[in-house]
Amino acid sequence: MELRHLRYFLAVAEEANFTRAAARVGIGQPPLSQQIQALEKELGTALFVRTPQGARLTDAGQAFLVEVRRVLVDVDRAAESARRAARGESGRLRLGFTASAAFNPIVPALIRDYRRARPAVELALEETNTAGLLEALASGRLEAAFIRYSVSTPSELELVKFPDxxxxxxxxxxxxxxxxxxxxxxxxxxxxxxxxxxxxxxxxxxxxxxxxxxxxxxxxxxxxxxxxxxxxxxxxxxxxxxxxxxxxxxxxxxxxxxxxxxxxxxxxRLALASMPGQAQASPALQHLLALAQGQTARTP
Structure with a gap:
């Protein structure tokens, strides 16, 4: 049984007519009838009573319709969830910061602006020292962190630097x-x-x-x-x-x-740090980095 079979069944059930249902789903009436027959054979029961006027659901068809509607709603919801995550509008972002960085007004302002722009993204915040944040970034436990950087900061990190x-x-x-x-x-x-x-x-x-x-x-x-x-x-x-x-x-x-x-x-010196390529795998992080870069552009 494939998802398209469920959509074909729903169209026939709602239209009560194979010809109208075929036009609705964009296939010919004979192929649609064949697909419904194959579905009935797989289920081992008739779903429709065929009449000269169209098609009427059997008791089995009525029971099946309730579940098909629920399944298709869940599928549509899942698809939309995936699209929202791909746009960075949902999901989870693991963000670290040092205790001293939290006092810098740039940090709470960025977090506030991000929450307002992406309210459905869960922010998991972790406070520790810079050495701990660098370790968490390298291990993948954090996707980004506000760190105090220096010449000894690992060169492979991607940094959005803020004013000294x-x-x-x-x-x-x-x-x-x-x-x-x-x-x-x-x-x-x-x-x-x-x-x-x-x-x-x-x-x-x-x-x-x-x-x-x-x-x-x-x-x-x-x-x-x-x-x-x-x-x-x-x-x-x-x-x-x-x-x-x-x-x-x-x-x-x-x-x-x-x-x-x-x-x-x-x-x-303060920067928002992330590992190379991390933003490509996390649209939620991409938006945070864009906000951070905008902040540096606005700060004199």
Missing amino acids: EPMKIAVPAAHPLATRTRAPLSALVGEPFILFPRSFGNSLYDEILSACRQAGFSLAITQEAPQMSSIVNLVSAELGVSVVPESTAQVQLPGVRYLEIEGQVPMA
């Missing part, structure tokens, strides 16, 4: 620098410094250490924290100072002051 973000100094409110709005990095000489482990994200780590070396000193890292929000909390607890992306200053914790950096300012 300046960094700021974070100090406890009781710190002597807290009364200022600006300070050079050299003002942090000898200060206990809070930073995440390099293995969690070498881009920001190396950028901060390089900027401090260029300012003439080496950092004294006395406390490590897993993510930017933890670093800010430890600064508030007066365990040390830090340098954080400008967007992290949105975390207005009592006891923390943010200062602009005088002189050469270290930059936090």
Whole structure:
């Protein structure tokens, strides 16, 4: 039994006439009659009573009609689901991000715009450090991720790069620098410094250490924290100072002051990363990448 047999049967049942049904499905009346006869033979029962006026369903035909309509509705729904997925209008998109990237206004704006444009696409979000995101991309667990990139980022990744973000100094409110709005990095000489482990994200780590070396000193890292929000909390607890992306200053914790950096300012670099060819297999990802590229074009 083929799908076309069901459509032929439905046409005859609804038209109650082989000639009209044949015109409806676009074949001749004799071939249609032969197809219905073959269907009846396969089922082992008559589906129609042939009359001079046309055709009338038997009891078996009435029962069969109920199920045929359900099956054809399901088939049409399945076909439309496939077409929607092929257009990137449904399905699932696995997207990762770093904790610090989540503070950058570009990231929530892109996710919001994507949800509005593709409400039927399920977004599965995962937060971890850049090293974990790179591993997830390579293994296929994630289709895309907002990462902090650097020269050591795997060259095979496809990156949509966003504007560089300046960094700021974070100090406890009781710190002597807290009364200022600006300070050079050299003002942090000898200060206990809070930073995440390099293995969690070498881009920001190396950028901060390089900027401090260029300012003439080496950092004294006395406390490590897993993510930017933890670093800010430890600064508030007066365990040390830090340098954080400008967007992290949105975390207005009592006891923390943010200062602009005088002189050469270290930059936090953000990109939307995906594996080569991944977008060709995922129309949902194609739309996200298009939105991201549009965002970079709009950002001065």
